[in-house]
Amino acid sequence: MMPADYLSVVLLIAGGIFFLAGTLGLLRFPDVYTRLHALTKADNVGLGLIVAGLALHAESWTVVGKLLLIWLLVLLAGASVAHLVAAAARQRGIKAWKR
């Protein structure tokens, strides 16, 4: 294995852990706002790490650009959707969870 491979393995494993964290948050957090928080943050970081890990193996810079574009689009959509869902939930009077 090349040094780049080791780095890529580390990045992919870290990405997987972030995905796992997002799912755990989705399953375990008490209300829609906290779940939103867990999901949109963890998964977008997870995808970013996986994109980074794969970019090390990309055959050309075009591929790296495409990977990056995909990640940016997911980030844009994720952030906006999180805002829209949270705003809609607030408008409907869903109370935020308090300890």
Place this chain on the structure above:
Amino acid sequence: MNPAFLYALVGVGLFTLGLYALIVHAHLLRKILAINVMASGVFLVLVALATRTQGAAPDPVPHAMVITGIVVAVSATALALALMLRVRAETGRAELAEEPLE
């Protein structure tokens, strides 16, 4: 098992599940979902069987048919949904009458 046959069997299963739901449920939206599941099952069988080409690229003809089919399915779904809303507006229910309406 050969993945072609695995996916083909899943397709058969989807078709049967969809047919069951189509018969059992009265709500039109469920019937529309059921027909879509049946269509997916048929597509899956077609494409799975197209991979039996000794390691070469799969047969492109079923692929082309399925792409056409997916677009036809979505347009038919849109028409069916419009019809369902029409039925709902006329009768107040999103179900078909069991006996003819007077």
Place this chain on the structure above:
Amino acid sequence: MQTFFLIVALFLLLNLGAGMWRVFRGPTAADRMLAAQLFGTTAVATLLLLAQVDGNAALRDVALVFALLAAVTAVAFVRRAWTDQEADHDAG
């Protein structure tokens, strides 16, 4: 290395299966929709990994389309299915 990519893809698929539970539980429609959103992101990651495993560049285009379309369903949900006009329906 390819094997490792496939293992990560498999892990993500299992992860997706676990997220399914939230679709069942709800309780609000937004929770279910969020889970669907998670599936979208996971599918993008899985496709990118499979693109590397199979050496098939076209799968990155599929992932690109997924990334673009994930927002459309969610916007349809917020704008149509879950609008403030009907809020009084289930507030009581």
Place this chain on the structure above:
Amino acid sequence: MTLLQSVFDALLGFALLWLAWQALASPDLFKGIVLFIAFGLLMALAWVRLDAPDIALAEAAIGAGLTGALLLAALARLDKSSWRGFGRTPVRPPEGNNRDVIHPSKRDTKSAHEKTRKPKPITENGKGQAAFCGLLVVSLSALAAGLGYAVLTLPSQAPGLSDSVAASLEASGVSNPVTAVLLNFRGYDTLLELGVLLLALFGVWSFGVVPERRESSPGPVLDRLSRLLIPWLILVAGYLLWVGAHAPGGAFQAGSVLAAAGVLWLLTGWRLDTRFSGWPLRIILVAGLGVFVVVAVVLILMGGRLLEYPPSFAAALILLIEAAATLSIGITLAALFLGSRPETGPQR
């Protein structure tokens, strides 16, 4: 490696069946639709595993995107109270019967009626119903067994038409075999398919102009999102159209992505100006079919057979037809999403 792939396939197949079952059996319609969207996502992964990236692209745009938006919009136009699990307080089903939810309804007798008529088997009588269901399950199991047997007894090697396609790919004008089949070898399929799309739209429009809900203001975030995303959607549609000649992609995939741009635009609250919703819109809607038919007629008049392109023009003709078809497919699907005929001409 192969073992892992088999595990992946088995898991995916199981998840597909299970999701389909849950989507169809769920008592809550909204939940059913979300599960169906997830089903579409996994179908795209199945196409990838079956080495069909062209279909995966179409499924990603349609199965996981447009169909979900269509279903959600239609559900919103059905009566809200006919589906539950939708507010801050989940409605608990009464004991004994988890199908019928009756909570004090306001003023609307129709919706109360609808609530008591949750999905139920088509026979009223209890005993007859059980017998009917039993018979149904038995006959459908027999059907599934028969189909499964038929599938499993097929020869495990069957090249089909792939050799013939490969042999004449050179003359088709494109190097992606799926595009070659769609636009050249079986171009008439695609021609008729565009006709079907148009017919579906005629069907929807025949219900007349339905007064539409007023779209609320999109707000800054949605506004900015659509402004950022729509150009990318249009760009990617153009990319897929172009790349379809030699790699997975093509008119259907490009058209669906274009339709997604239209749907997002409609959801943001934008409407086609009434000046353009008459003839200009109709011309775009029939452009795909029109160009196709004109090409077919001209080729016949020049002495060829139906949609038999001269090899030297094939690439240009295919690109011309695909460009027109992409535009028509995109606009038709977006119009189908709108669900009714847009108002035309000067304001009454």
